[in-house]
Amino acid sequence: MSWDVISCRTIERVIRENPDADLKTLRKRISEAYPFGQRKYWPYKVWCREVKKALKLQEFKEKMGGHIPDTMPLFAVALGDAPGGPLDRDGVEVEEAGKGHAFDEMWGIK
Numbered sequence: 001m002s003w004d005v006i007s008c009r010t011i012e013r014v015i016r017e018n019p020d021a022d023l024k025t026l027r028k029r030i031s032e033a034y035p036f037g038q039r040k041y042w043p044y045k046v047w048c049r050e051v052k053k054a055l056k057l058q059e060f061k062e063k064m065g066g067h068i069p070d071t072m073p074l075f076a077v078a079l080g081d082a083p084g085g086p087l088d089r090d091g092v093e094v095e096e097a098g099k100g101h102a103f104d105e106m107w108g109i110k
Contacts, residue, residue: 003043007050010035
């Protein structure tokens with residue numbers, strides 16, 4: 001098993017065992033669960049990277065009220081599934097509509 005897999009599994013186990021812990025407590029418990037002996041060299045760097053990723057996700061979950069939404073509003077608007085329906089583009093005028101694209105101008109296409 002690689003260092004990152006061991007790190008991820010250890011961190012996930014600690015998070016699962018402490019579902020109600022705040023970030024400060026969780027960080028302490030994760031630190032106590034370090035599985036590689038000395039805190040140096042490549043294993044420790046991998047551990048720190050995985051801890052950072054996991055805690056960033058936990059922080060985001062706390063900001064979102066304990067859960068991550070299934071879809072983000074940005075994508076809902078882009079797909080036309082926004083609560084108000086697709087964006088209304090009636091009355092939008094484009095200046096110099098017949099000018100063409102930059103690619104056409106570059107290659108001399110008219």
